[in-house]
Amino acid sequence: MSDPTGTPAPTPARGRGLHGLASRAVEDAQLARPVTALVSLALLCLMIVGGSLMPVPYVIEQPGPAIDVLGEYREQEIVVIDGVETYPTDGALMMTTVSVDGGPGYTVTPVDVLVSWFDRSRAVLPRELMFPPDQTREQTTLNNSVQMSTSQQGAVAVALDELDIDYEPVVMIAGVQAGAPAEGHLEPGDVLVGIDGQTATDVAGYQALVQGAEDGGTLPITVRRDGQETDLQVPTEVVDGTSRLGVVLAAGYEFPMDVKIAVGDIGGPSAGMIFSLSVYDELTPGALTGGHAIAGTGTIAADGTVGPIGGIRQKMVGAREADAGFFLAPRENCDQVIGYEPEGLEVVAVGSFDEALTATETIAATGGTDGLPTCEEQ
Structure with a gap:
């Protein structure tokens, strides 16, 4: 229908x-x-x-700056020696550094780690291999500062030993903890003269004097700072039943001249050998390097032994990027050097200050490394 x-x-x-x-x-x-x-x-x-x-428990090492210690860093002359005759020099003695991402207080991501695995100039390491699990950013900074200041003292001493210049052993303030009672009173580099009217001959002796202080009281402390003795009233605090100042004490030296080494906030002990060479250079006539750019790394012990360090592959890359033609490497790091030498960088293996000095003088005289030990020969 x-x-x-x-x-x-x-x-x-x-x-x-x-x-x-x-x-x-x-x-x-x-x-x-x-x-x-x-x-x-x-x-x-x-x-x-x-x-x-998401943060992952790794650290990434990558090349840091290579710094000529005969020159300036951040518009400040690095090595300054007063009270004795010094000599003009030429060329470059470069301390080498490593930039570390992922330390205490800092994080890296899986993307950072993945990218770094495919970059030969970087190294990825588990964080626990480099830092204790409970270490804070502030503790890391303090440790690096203490290591740098004590290595500088040792470096100067080794150079003066080579020149037969006498100096005196002392106990010094190597570092002051942030927020500690001594902050604002004691300073890194202060030489201890006495505590509460008493003196000691070593670190353990001065630590005992501090621990014997009245709980939470104030200690009269005499220090030598910039050549002048100063009397201070320094507060203490009680930690685990023991009085403390919140400083790190270390064996140091008083030299017959004033030696200052300034590298900003860079820390660690690995520039010791290069510092020794630079002090020796400034206290002797002529240019130790012969005008060449020589980089290197390695701790320095009281007897002049050059010790191994971390991140040597990254340091070699940083040295070459700064146009260094030669690199002094600790002999004990040679297994990490072989096969990773950047093109154009000649690497010499050294095990002592005397060997590093001989290598530098040979490069200055010949412009090359013929006859000097290489890592392949070790």
Whole structure:
């Protein structure tokens, strides 16, 4: 039957309702699939991004700056010697450094680690190999500062030994902990003269004098600072039942001249050998390097032994990037040197200050390393 107007008759209501519901159900199902997929993809992306930004327990070593200790660092002359005749020099003696990401108070991400694994100039190491698990950023800074100051003292002593110049052993303030009672009273480099009217001959003796102080009281301490004796009243605190100042004491030296070595906030002991060479250079006529750019690394012991350090591959890269042509490497690091020498950098293996001095003088005289020991020969 047709409508009188000629319009087709409508579908019965029951059939129309069932058909509509079915159509909408199909359409909703078809729409739900891409929406679910998009939501799932977004969640996956968030998980990937979040995971890539999560800190991981690794540190990354990469090349730091190579600094000519015969020159300036941050507009400050690095080695300054007063009270004795010094001589002009030429060329460069470069201390080399490593930048470490991921130490206490800092983090690296999986992306950082992945990128570094494919970069030969970087090294990825478990954090526990370099830092105790409970060490804080402040403790790391203090340790690095103490190591730098004591290595500088030792470096000067070794250079003066080579020149037969006498000096006196002392006990010095090697570092002051942030927030400690002594902060603002004692300074790194202060030489201890006496505590509460008593003196000692070594670190253990002065530590005993501090520990014997009245709990939480103030100690009268005399120090020698910049050549002048100064009397101070220094507060203490009690930690685990023992009085303390919050300083690090170390064996040091008083020299017959004033030697200052300034390298900003760079820490650690690995520039000892280069510092010794630079002090020797400034106290002797002529340019020790012969005008060449010589870089190097290595701790220095009281007897002149050059000790191994970390990050030597990164230090060689930094040296070459600073246009050094020669590199003095501790003999005990040779297994980490072989196969990683940057092109254009001649590496000499040394085990003592005398060997480092001989190598530097040979390079100055010949412009090369012929006859000098290499890591391949060790």
